[in-house]
Amino acid sequence: MTADSTGRPGGGPARRRGAALEEAILRAAVDELLESGYAGLTMDKVATRAGTNKNAIYRRWPNRLALGVAAYRHLATTITPPDTGSLRGDALELLRQANRYWGSPLGAILRDLLAAAGGAPEFLARLREQSGDAAAAPWLTILGRAVARGEAAPEALHPRVATVAMALLRDEFVVRGVPAAPDEVIVEIVDEVYLPLVRGRAPS
Amino acid sequence: MTADSTGRPGGGPARRRGAALEEAILRAAVDELLESGYAGLTMDKVATRAGTNKNAIYRRWPNRLALGVAAYRHLATTITPPDTGSLRGDALELLRQANRYWGSPLGAILRDLLAAAGGAPEFLARLREQSGDAAAAPWLTILGRAVARGEAAPEALHPRVATVAMALLRDEFVVRGVPAAPDEVIVEIVDEVYLPLVRGRAPS
DNA sequence: CGTTTAAGGTACTCGCCGTACCCTAAATCG
DNA sequence: CGATTTAGGGTACGGCGAGTACCTTAAACG
Numbered sequence: 001m002t003a004d005s006t007g008r009p010g011g012g013p014a015r016r017r018g019a020a021l022e023e024a025i026l027r028a029a030v031d032e033l034l035e036s037g038y039a040g041l042t043m044d045k046v047a048t049r050a051g052t053n054k055n056a057i058y059r060r061w062p063n064r065l066a067l068g069v070a071a072y073r074h075l076a077t078t079i080t081p082p083d084t085g086s087l088r089g090d091a092l093e094l095l096r097q098a099n100r101y102w103g104s105p106l107g108a109i110l111r112d113l114l115a116a117a118g119g120a121p122e123f124l125a126r127l128r129e130q131s132g133d134a135a136a137a138p139w140l141t142i143l144g145r146a147v148a149r150g151e152a153a154p155e156a157l158h159p160r161v162a163t164v165a166m167a168l169l170r171d172e173f174v175v176r177g178v179p180a181a182p183d184e185v186i187v188e189i190v191d192e193v194y195l196p197l198v199r200g201r202a203p204s
Numbered sequence: 205m206t207a208d209s210t211g212r213p214g215g216g217p218a219r220r221r222g223a224a225l226e227e228a229i230l231r232a233a234v235d236e237l238l239e240s241g242y243a244g245l246t247m248d249k250v251a252t253r254a255g256t257n258k259n260a261i262y263r264r265w266p267n268r269l270a271l272g273v274a275a276y277r278h279l280a281t282t283i284t285p286p287d288t289g290s291l292r293g294d295a296l297e298l299l300r301q302a303n304r305y306w307g308s309p310l311g312a313i314l315r316d317l318l319a320a321a322g323g324a325p326e327f328l329a330r331l332r333e334q335s336g337d338a339a340a341a342p343w344l345t346i347l348g349r350a351v352a353r354g355e356a357a358p359e360a361l362h363p364r365v366a367t368v369a370m371a372l373l374r375d376e377f378v379v380r381g382v383p384a385a386p387d388e389v390i391v392e393i394v395d396e397v398y399l400p401l402v403r404g405r406a407p408s
Numbered sequence: 409c410g411t412t413t414a415a416g417g418t419a420c421t422c423g424c425c426g427t428a429c430c431c432t433a434a435a436t437c438g
Numbered sequence: 439c440g441a442t443t444t445a446g447g448g449t450a451c452g453g454c455g456a457g458t459a460c461c462t463t464a465a466a467c468g
Contacts, residue, residue: 015433015446039322042424053447054426064425108323115319118243119312119381128379160396164372168364171371174378175332177323192364197401219415219464246455257416258457268456 016052025050025057029071037105038068038112065116069126072113075106081138087146091194094138095169095186102173103180111173139163143198156198165194220256229254229261233275241309242272242316269320273330276317279310285342291350295398298342299373299390306377307384315377343367347402360402369398 016024028050032041043064047054061067082093101107110127117123139162146152156162168189172181220228232254236245247268251258265271286297305311314331321327343366350356360366372393376385 017434017445021446043426044424053449055448056446058426059445111319112322114378115316115322117381118316118319119383121381121383124379124381158396160372160392164368164397167372167375168368170378171375174318174374175328177321177325177328179323179325188364192362193368193401196404197397200400221414221465225415247457248455257418259417260415262457263414 021050021052021056022060025052025060025067026071026074029067030074033068033071033075033109034105038109038116041068041071043067065113065123068113068116069123072109073126073129075109076134077101077106079135079138081141083142083145087142087149087151087198088190088195090142090146091165091190092186094142095165095190096183098135098166098169099180099186102170107173135166136163139166146198152198153200155200161197164197165189168193225254225256225260226264229256229264229271230275230278233271234278237272237275237279237313238309242313242320245272245275247271269317269327272317272320273327276313277330277333279313280338281305281310283339283342285345287346287349291346291353291355291402292394292399294346294350295369295394296390298346299369299393300387302339302370302373303384303390306374311377339370340367343370350402356402357404359404365402368401369393372397 025046028046029041032046032049036045041064043054043057046067047057050056057067061070079094079097082090082097084090084093102110113127114124117127136159140157140159143152143157143162147154147157169181169186172185229250232250233245236250236253240249245268247258247261250271251261254260261271265274283298283301286294286301288294288297306314317331318328321331340363344361344363347356347361347366351358351361373385373390376389
């Protein structure tokens with residue numbers, strides 16, 4: 001029974017400081033996010049879980065949202081562009097990945113954070129580094145390969161065009177809500193919009 | 205000094221009931237939304253402003269969000285499809301309208317409500333009646349005219365395709381935040397994505 | 409006129425953010 | 439190695455807002 005319920009190793013350093021403490025807080029915040037989402041991320045719970053108190057948190061982050069954003073950034077998933085051999089396959093795969101993500105608890109957390117940021121550019125920018133900008137690169141990658149194969153027009157190699165499918169799916173989430181979009185929606189986005197657009201031909 | 209600070213006409217009916225009271229509450233909620241946004245919509249303030257108390261509110265709406273959604277529905281703006289003579293002009297006009305709306309306080313309110321709903325389909329559905337579904341019709345209208353003029357392929361007359369531009373702009377708001385999108389973004393959406401898509405030709 | 413229904417008035421619990429103090433351990437420096 | 443500075447720990451508190459409980463009182467209805 002040497003547990004000290006502080007989250008730090010039993011009998012370890014009696015008092016952590018600086019980076020060690022900061023990491024402990026962030027880990028606690030991450031755990032709390034995963035367990036209860038952003039709504040359940042309370043400063044008191046994070047403090048308790050990290051075996052410290054709110055002082056230490058407020059000395060590092062100005063408020064709950066900042067802590068939430070910082071914690072979320074530790075959950076970043078790097079997306080590796082698929083390579084199925086066809087643009088259609090790659091696009092479907094990327095969309096399905098995104099769909100799984102946004103439909104998962106992590107997606108809910110991201111949405112709550114976006115909401116809490118309420119348009120504050122500084123927070124949104126930090127969130128975009130994970131979800132938005134990072135997500136654009138794979139689309140350019142698969143499109144680049146498709147252009148090389150002659151499956152897409154070179155003019156489509158443009159961030160706005162390349163990421164259209166992702167934007168549409170994200171919009172679907174915002175407007176229709178939390179459950180993951182049915183696969184038909186994904187197929188429709190790819191076949192009715194994305195492929196015709198990048199190919200430069202009429203929708204089927 | 206006959207004002208009774210209840211929001212009801214001086215010396216009028218000493219106690220409102222039913223529909224009269226309900227309307228008074230909704231009006232108060234609407235005013236509060238316009239004045240302070242959804243964040244500032246507190247049950248106490250609405251009750252005070254309506255000259256009643258929280259009981260009367262909770263007897264009608266289960267919680268703050270439900271009241272907020274109900275109040276928002278009173279702010280509906282009906283969109284009349286423009287008719288500039290060209291699809292490009294119509295699309296730009298519709299997008300600029302939407303952009304103005306989402307950049308206005310009303311748009312912020314809508315975003316906050318969407319956020320607070322957090323994916324609950326029932327609330328989202330009620331919000332969509334105003335913002336989403338209602339907004340789809342004008343796009344089909346202008347596209348229908350464009351098809352008749354030969355400016356667009358008939359296959360584009362499909363809800364998902366017709367509303368692509370709106371979805372992209374809405375996504376822009378979600379991802380980039382509160383300030384209205386610059387006009388270049390709108391032009392880009394129309395010229396690089398929307399027109400090429402519905403025309404069935406390659407992006408310029 | 410009496411009964412039922414709903415509004416008004418309060419007061420309260422609870423949760424949670426953010427802050428203020430004061431005490432104490434760890435780092436740092438002469 | 440001891441003194442000083444720095445930062446963490448403990449705790450209590452103010453403030454606000456959601457939602458609830460309960461009782462009183464006016465309006466509607468027969």
